[in-house]
Amino acid sequence: MKKIVVFTSGGDSPGMNACIRAVVRTALYHKMEVMAITHGYEGMINDEFTHLNQKSVANIIQRGGTILKTARSARFRTLEGMLKAKENIEKYGIEGAVVIGGDGSFTGALEFSKICSIPFVGCPGTIDNDLIGTDFTIGYDTAINTVIDAVDKIRDTAESHDRVFIVEVMGRDAGLIALRSGIGAGAEAIMIPESKNDLENLLKRLEKGRKDKASKIIIVAEGDESGGAYNVSKIVKERFPAYDVRVSILGHIQRGGSPSCMERVNASRMGYSAVEALIAGQKNVMVGIVDKEICYTPFEKAIKHIDELNPDLLKMMEILAL
Ligand code: F6P
Numbered sequence: 001m002k003k004i005v006v007f008t009s010g011g012d013s014p015g016m017n018a019c020i021r022a023v024v025r026t027a028l029y030h031k032m033e034v035m036a037i038t039h040g041y042e043g044m045i046n047d048e049f050t051h052l053n054q055k056s057v058a059n060i061i062q063r064g065g066t067i068l069k070t071a072r073s074a075r076f077r078t079l080e081g082m083l084k085a086k087e088n089i090e091k092y093g094i095e096g097a098v099v100i101g102g103d104g105s106f107t108g109a110l111e112f113s114k115i116c117s118i119p120f121v122g123c124p125g126t127i128d129n130d131l132i133g134t135d136f137t138i139g140y141d142t143a144i145n146t147v148i149d150a151v152d153k154i155r156d157t158a159e160s161h162d163r164v165f166i167v168e169v170m171g172r173d174a175g176l177i178a179l180r181s182g183i184g185a186g187a188e189a190i191m192i193p194e195s196k197n198d199l200e201n202l203l204k205r206l207e208k209g210r211k212d213k214a215s216k217i218i219i220v221a222e223g224d225e226s227g228g229a230y231n232v233s234k235i236v237k238e239r240f241p242a243y244d245v246r247v248s249i250l251g252h253i254q255r256g257g258s259p260s261c262m263e264r265v266n267a268s269r270m271g272y273s274a275v276e277a278l279i280a281g282q283k284n285v286m287v288g289i290v291d292k293e294i295c296y297t298p299f300e301k302a303i304k305h306i307d308e309l310n311p312d313l314l315k316m317m318e319i320l321a322l
Contacts, residue, residue: 003032003034005035005036005037006099009073013127013137015138016065016125018267018268020057023123025054026275042071045084045085047091073108077111096119098123099123102130103130121284127143128172129177130171132306133296136266138266139255143177144181146250146254146256147250162215165215168248178219183313191218191232196225206236273294286302
């Protein structure tokens with residue numbers, strides 16, 4: 001393989017730059033030509049291809065976001081869009097691609113492979129950690145540390161005012177950010193899409209819980225069936241008029257910031273291994289790290305959402321929050 005391309009796609013996540021850097025430098029080490037596409041699949045259609053060298057990726061390992069920019073492309077879901085993208089891939093003589101993104105990005109690669117034969121290898125770039133085949137996606141560790149940093153601050157003011165805070169975190173389809181950051185921040189309750197009857201359970205827990213607790217933190221994943229933090233707060237206020245309830249929606253701060261050390265190391269290993277996989281002839285697989293070891297999972301499997309969370313973690317959280 002003589003020429004590859006790298007791009008980021010879908011929601012950005014801290015650590016994507018470290019991964020891009022690893023892909024570029026590994027490919028150059030193997031004497032390959034490396035191109036980049038800006039704005040993901042949208043840029044593939046719009047012919048946003050550029051050449052990269054060692055220097056193009058200097059001084060980026062510590063930066064959040066993605067230097068290659070990213071997008072969610074509706075046009076790439078059409079045959080017309082994919083044919084245009086194929087034309088550009090062929091124009092530049094691209095022989096392999098590394099896509100850094102989440103489930104939508106890998107689904108796009110799978111669809112594209114029906115009309116374009118170049119191999120794609122994926123690196124899991126999403127703060128949601130909702131891909132099968134890796135313990136941690138690129139961005140998750142930094143995002144959960146951002147959340148606990150914010151919740152620690154909220155706890156200070158909650159405790160001073162004897163307040164209940166409903167904190168909404170990201171996770172449209174997955175509660176892994178809420179679960180891990182909730183445990184790390186010592187939340188009183190966690191509400192996630194994977195567990196049902198969260199609202200009922202929350203009300204029961206508030207009813208039976210210790211009355212001498214000055215503050216309470218409830219973490220709600222944005223995709224929880226309860227309808228989000230404002231809805232939860234309304235219901236809690238109605239049921240417990242004595243509670244002084246406030247809402248805090250953390251939003252996109254969870255997607256930004258300098259990646260943690262673990263993130264940089266994982267992203268570097270994955271980017272490096274993605275190029276090694278292309279050289280070894282792998283196709284349509286996602287690189288991941290499971291039990292500290294690099295592994296490869298077919299895209300079809302990686303994109304299946306994790307619906308079952310470790311029940312022990314949920315139980316432990318409830319016991320520790322008593
Ligand atoms: O990156 C994943 C994610 O953070 C989801 O948890 C969230 O729902 C979504 O992206 C929001 O992304 P955007 O604002 O870019 O549409």
